[in-house]
Amino acid sequence: MTALWQSLEEVAGLMDVADGWRRRLGTEFEPLRRFLRVTDKVTGRYDVVGQRDPWRVIEDAGQFVAVCRETTEHRIMERRDVALHRFDVRRLASEIAEAMSIKADVEVLGTTQHIVRVGKLPADLQSRPVWLCIRKTHQDVARAMQEILLHESEPFLVLHPTGNRITPQTRRLLGQFDSEIVALKNLVRFDAAHKLITTNRWKIVVAGALKIELAAEVPLCQFRRDDDFWWVAFNTKPRPVKDSTGMPYIACLLMRPNEVLTAMHLEALESGLHELTRTGTRGEQTDKETLRDSHERLKAIANELDDAIEFNDVAAITALQTEREDILGYVNKATGLAGNIKDNADAKRSGDSVSRAIRRAFTEIDKKCPEAAEHLRTHIQTGIDLLYSPPEVTDWHL
Numbered sequence: 001m002t003a004l005w006q007s008l009e010e011v012a013g014l015m016d017v018a019d020g021w022r023r024r025l026g027t028e029f030e031p032l033r034r035f036l037r038v039t040d041k042v043t044g045r046y047d048v049v050g051q052r053d054p055w056r057v058i059e060d061a062g063q064f065v066a067v068c069r070e071t072t073e074h075r076i077m078e079r080r081d082v083a084l085h086r087f088d089v090r091r092l093a094s095e096i097a098e099a100m101s102i103k104a105d106v107e108v109l110g111t112t113q114h115i116v117r118v119g120k121l122p123a124d125l126q127s128r129p130v131w132l133c134i135r136k137t138h139q140d141v142a143r144a145m146q147e148i149l150l151h152e153s154e155p156f157l158v159l160h161p162t163g164n165r166i167t168p169q170t171r172r173l174l175g176q177f178d179s180e181i182v183a184l185k186n187l188v189r190f191d192a193a194h195k196l197i198t199t200n201r202w203k204i205v206v207a208g209a210l211k212i213e214l215a216a217e218v219p220l221c222q223f224r225r226d227d228d229f230w231w232v233a234f235n236t237k238p239r240p241v242k243d244s245t246g247m248p249y250i251a252c253l254l255m256r257p258n259e260v261l262t263a264m265h266l267e268a269l270e271s272g273l274h275e276l277t278r279t280g281t282r283g284e285q286t287d288k289e290t291l292r293d294s295h296e297r298l299k300a301i302a303n304e305l306d307d308a309i310e311f312n313d314v315a316a317i318t319a320l321q322t323e324r325e326d327i328l329g330y331v332n333k334a335t336g337l338a339g340n341i342k343d344n345a346d347a348k349r350s351g352d353s354v355s356r357a358i359r360r361a362f363t364e365i366d367k368k369c370p371e372a373a374e375h376l377r378t379h380i381q382t383g384i385d386l387l388y389s390p391p392e393v394t395d396w397h398l
Contacts, residue, residue: 005161005185008134014087031194036085043082089113095196129156141165159184180209192378222397234372241368246361253388254396260385263354294327351384
């Protein structure tokens with residue numbers, strides 16, 4: 001979970017100095033700085049690294065000075081160091097609306113930005129009004145719900161950053177008006193470029209909370225072959241991408257998330273070899289076992305082929321001959337002229353070949369579905385060993 005949601009609930013008045021926000025957001029500070037607006041106000045206390053209590057900030061002859069109450073030690077401060085930065089909740093509400101395909105209608109309730117109307121949900125979620133509530137205590141959240149109830153004339157949905165401040169009493173209060181509150185962290189996230197996007201299951205979460213039955217939808221994430229092209233989607237409508245050598249490799253990785261597959265294994269899978277040849281690891285012992293199994297299967301095929309010829313089973317003859325050719329091709333590829341197992345140089349060549357094919361496929365995907373291309377580039381590791389490691393469970397339709 002991004003540090004932002006917790007920070008919003010902890011920062012009093014949604015204002016802090018730049019260094020305070022930096023400490024809270026860590027590495028996310030610069031990318032999320034777009035939400036911070038400098039104000040004409042200055043802080044009265046300044047947290048100093050290594051000090052238990054904050055120092056008092058005073059203005060003296062046009063200068064700002066931070067003073068330690070215990071030791072009277074002081075430091076001259078620049079105005080930019082003590083200027084308060086307010087979190088722009090209106091901008092956050094607008095980005096939430098864009099991510100969730102909400103009809104934006106941003107409206108601040110009250111004199112602060114702790115309660116903001118975002119807009120209305122899509123039609124398949126009954127166009128319910130959506131509110132964003134950023135309150136720190138259980139009591140403040142309950143009071144915020146009462147304020148919204150006085151302002152709203154129809155059932156609504158409330159988004160709360162983490163959901164940690166939601167009590168059963170608050171849920172019962174909202175339930176009396178056919179309304180609900182959910183944790184924002186379960187609906188949206190920041191992608192690698194720190195753009196706010198929805199999680200794969202956000203609609204399911206919202207529909208479940210509002211007790212709405214969703215109509216069957218086209219899968220949001222697709223990567224499936226259709227003749228000489230592939231349908232690709234990542235939280236988008238499916239778009240056609242032309243077939244290429246790397247596309248089946250990507251599909252194999254998506255089928256087995258968080259599992260390391262070797263490039264040789266992917267090549268074997270795509271070539272359609274008998275299951276006995278599909279170990280695909282590059283360790284010598286495993287390769288010996290693979291070759292032994294392959295030779296045993298070739299012997300079995302020879303016996304089965306004799307029976308098929310005797311009974312004039314044309315279909316079986318064709319299938320067995322094809323399988324034999326595939327296995328022989330694999331054996332020839334995995335061994336040298338003397339029948340010895342090829343060394344790791346072959347694994348590297350295979351890794352280079354598969355990786356190039358996957359990168360070319362990324363380029364083609366980027367032309368039609370940049371959202372999918374970005375996700376795949378970020379979360380697929382190439383090389384001799386390949387791995388697809390998504391940040392969350394992704395329900396691919398393959």
